[in-house]
């Protein structure tokens with residue numbers, strides 16, 4: 001059996017933005033969307049959008065279409081059809097079948113309490129136990145254990161090696177597909193060459209690199225932009241003081257996001273049209289100006 005996934009077209013830049021519809025876009029997600037868009041466009045690349053709707057209990061009704069409307073209002077137009085993870089079920093199942101057949105995964109029936117008692121990092125308890133599928137999670141045999149990589153913005157990244165070597169979950173016990181499975185499979189399906197996103201995903205990237213290695217597919221390049229946090233050190237969300245995202249008046253948030261990304265937009269850009277702001281941003285996008293910091297506190 002061969003891996004049931006397409007091969008990436010050679011030497012073309014394909015970036016993406018992949019929001020989950022658990023709420024509306026806020027200033028933090030605008031920063032990721034804008035950075036991934038500008039990096040793609042400044043490389044004459046394509047920019048795709050994927051809606052990560054694989055966790056129905058966490059979804060908010062109408063959020064998917066609201067997110068897409070906001071992207072359009074902010075001049076961030078995607079190049080190909082939007083991919084919805086909820087339509088990818090069969091692909092994920094096929095990949096799980098492949099991994100099982102290749103003996104690259106196993107069923108796990110451990111409880112949270114058992115893993116906590118074993119030290120918090122899963123020590124492979126069920127690897128030799130031959131559990132049946134019923135009431136089991138599926139774990140990847142993580143023979144790669146990548147924990148270091150070169151990040152486009154942050155430079156050399158080194159993650160906790162023990163955590164990076166863990167046999168991580170691909171299918172949860174409750175039957176939901178795990179983020180690591182869906183994100184890697186979808187990035188392969190969409191032929192993604194560059195993943196630009198926020199620094200909250202620095203650690204999961206190590207696991208994703210291991211997964212690419214095990215699937216014997218070339219990994220994308222990763223770049224993580226600083227996370228916008230509040231004074232109290234919290235990640236931005238709808239609940240706290242994120243600058244308002246106003247579809248009818250996108251200019252202030254766009255210019256604030258450019259400033260956050262170190263791009264030094266001229267003051268008069270705030271009275272330009274959205275199209276003019278985006279054109280200026282593509283023309284002036286500078287990798288080196290993006291702050292080499294994992295998080296930045298927003299001014300009150």
Ligand SMILES: [Zn+2]
Pocket residue numbers: 107108109110124125126127
């Ligand atoms: Zn187990």
